[in-house]
Amino acid sequence: MDFGTKLAGQVRPGDVIALQGPLGAGKTTLARGFIHALTGAEEEVVSPTFTLVQTYDTPVGTVWHFDLYRLNDPEEVWELGLEEAMAGGITLIEWPERMGAHVPRGCLHVELSNDPKESRRTARISSPPEWQGRIKTVVDRAD
Numbered sequence: 001m002d003f004g005t006k007l008a009g010q011v012r013p014g015d016v017i018a019l020q021g022p023l024g025a026g027k028t029t030l031a032r033g034f035i036h037a038l039t040g041a042e043e044e045v046v047s048p049t050f051t052l053v054q055t056y057d058t059p060v061g062t063v064w065h066f067d068l069y070r071l072n073d074p075e076e077v078w079e080l081g082l083e084e085a086m087a088g089g090i091t092l093i094e095w096p097e098r099m100g101a102h103v104p105r106g107c108l109h110v111e112l113s114n115d116p117k118e119s120r121r122t123a124r125i126s127s128p129p130e131w132q133g134r135i136k137t138v139v140d141r142a143d
Helices: 003-008 027-039 074-080 082-086 096-102 129-140
Strands: 016-020 053-057 062-067 090-094 108-115 120-126
Touching: 003 027, 003 129, 016 027, 016 096, 027 053, 027 062, 027 090, 027 108, 062 082, 074 082, 074 096, 082 090, 090 096
Parallel strands: 016 090, 016 108, 062 090
Antiparallel strands: 053 062, 108 120
């Protein structure tokens, strides 16, 4: 079971998850597992690298998947619907550092890294108080 699937089991409407890491670290892979867990494996989950945002309807709420790699100015994030997403959706943000000071407070930060020599990825998690119990459940279930 992958980390994205486990994380999806603890998500609530209004949650924001910031996915950080270099190219190839696994941000989109984590997002894909997360979205599949909430929508069903048949859902096609595409990387929003060029569209910048994709939405998915799930039984838990709408998942907004942002990929801000191509964002030119932090202010552009508002044109993508970030405010609407955070108002009650579940928000995944790849490349949150491109938002500058607009990174939402209280979001779960997941920093991914890839060690090609060992063929493994690692995640460093920084969680606000509202995530403490939920993220412990995810980490305790780690394979």
